[in-house]
Amino acid sequence: MHLDHSHASDGPAALSADAVRPDGRRRALRIGLGGPVGSGKTATVAALCRALRDELSLAVVTNDIYTREDAAFLLREAVLPPERIMAVETGACPHTAIRDDISANLEAVEDLETVFAHEGVGPLDLVLVESGGDNLTATFSRGLVDAQLFVIDVAGGDDIPRKGGPGVTTADLLVVNKTDLAPYVGSDLQRMARDAKEQRAELPVVFQSLRSPAGVSEVAAWVRERHAAWTAA
Amino acid sequence: MSRATLLVLADGRFPAGGHAHSGGAEAAVAAGRVTGAADLAEFCRGRLHTSGLVAAALAAAAALGTDPLQLDEAADARTPSAALRTAARKLGRQMMRAARATWPSAELDALASARPRGAHQPVVLGLAARSAGLGPEDAAYVAAYESVSGPATAVVRLLSLDPFDATAVLARLAPDLDRVAADAAECARRVPEEGVDALPASSAPLLDIGAEAHAAWAVRLFAS
Ligand SMILES: Nc1nc2c(ncn2[C@@H]2O[C@H](COP(=O)(O)OP(=O)(O)OP(=O)(O)O)[C@@H](O)[C@H]2O)c(=O)[nH]1
Ligand SMILES: [Mg+2]
Secondary structure, eight states: OOTTOOOOTTSOOOOSOOSBOTTSSBOOEEEEEEOBTTSSHHHHHHHHHHHHTTTSOEEEEEOOSSSOHHHHHHHHTTSSOGGGEEEOOOTTOHHIIIIIOOHHHHHHHHHHHHHHHHSSSOOOSEEEEEOOSBOTTOOOOTTTOSEEEEEEEGGGOTTHHHHOOHHHHHOSEEEEEOGGGHHHHTOOHHHHHHHHHHHHTTSOEEEOOTTSSSTTHHHHHHHHHHHHHHHHO | OOHHHHHHHHOTTSSSSGGGOOTTHHHHHHTTSOOSHHHHHHHHHHHIIIIIHHHHHHHHHHHHTOOHHHHHHHHHHTOOOHHHHHHHHHHHHHHHHHHHHHSOOHHHHHHHHHOTTOOOHHHHHHHHHHHTTOOHHHHHHHHHHHHHHHHHHHHHHHHOOOHHHHHHHHHHTHHHHHHHHHHHHHHHHHHHHHOGGGSOOOOOHHHHHHHHHHHTOSSOSSOO
């Protein structure tokens, strides 16, 4: 029980990332996925949904920049039922919507949580928030998510880990995606691993190819751990 | 009133969702009605004296303590476009969150509970000003300024317009802004006697039509 929260059950909505909902229940874990355009954020979200949907009650918020393609892709792929996917419009500034002015995203997340809290299917366990593809400085506010993944890919240049920037250096998990493409674009995975280690010290890094049999499994394991820690807290 | 508090509320970076909205500019740009700084100035002037004035008066009335639910209905009646009513409530909900975090008050909590999906943004803005200890003129100024600063920022992004030109447009509108804010506050002061019918109901049909069309686009940069 969290005694430091004073929300009455019929009071107005939460303000920020309060761990307890106005109805007194602990809310879902919120994980953000950021990273440059095309690095594989939506593909990772889709794979995570497939890997986790049987064990966790999931929902996704997408932040497309000027289309609804990410939400449409997830719907088409049927990784989750449509009522579990919500799209937020970001007005040409995807990083603003996840960092400087998080209100639209908070509302989407809270609306999803509220719908599922009331629908008898049981409350949500996990909400994934995908940022619109942006630059290396885009990170999620702690007011919006509890943990964040930064997804880069080997084809975007193997010097990205060396360049660092807030996403690469501070994300709770750095995902280097599309390792299957490394031989074709001449990316040196060892060098990327070394540089990432240098930038991130003890923070974890996962190299993955969603085209390989292992796919998203390491990232899914990390999410499971996070969720276990969240519910135990 | 605290002038510094006014600056906090009026800051374009106040996290209340405005950055994702163009105030009709995206539709006007696509229709070829805004192509540069000169058109932007005319667009902003038109918006300021129509929906800007209405928003400023609603905000001033809320800052004076008029029943926000009554003002919310008055705002609905003054917003013929369904798309703009939706946008105004969305922005109102976002403004509510930011206001309750920055200047918490029982009045804000009460409105948040009564309108969990959001009241019209100018009403919430006015109540936020009230909670911050600001007066009706202050609230009117913020609403009036927002009605033109939003489109100006959006046009910088949409047309790659020189940001100095866009800011100069806003600076030239200062006398108009002063007049609109004063008129709005004066109308709001008449509400206790005359009711909400004392509030202006000017409208810009092209903004309404543009907003309806814009809401149906499949690909757009701004939410409205
Ligand atoms: N070869 C290969 N392609 C991948 C992998 N992961 C994703 N892709 C492909 O990369 C392309 C972009 O992936 P998305 O998941 O849409 O990337 P995104 O980061 O969501 O892109 P934005 O949302 O536009 O920023 C798609 O064609 C994916 O199928 C991978 O591990 N290997
Ligand atoms: Mg995507």
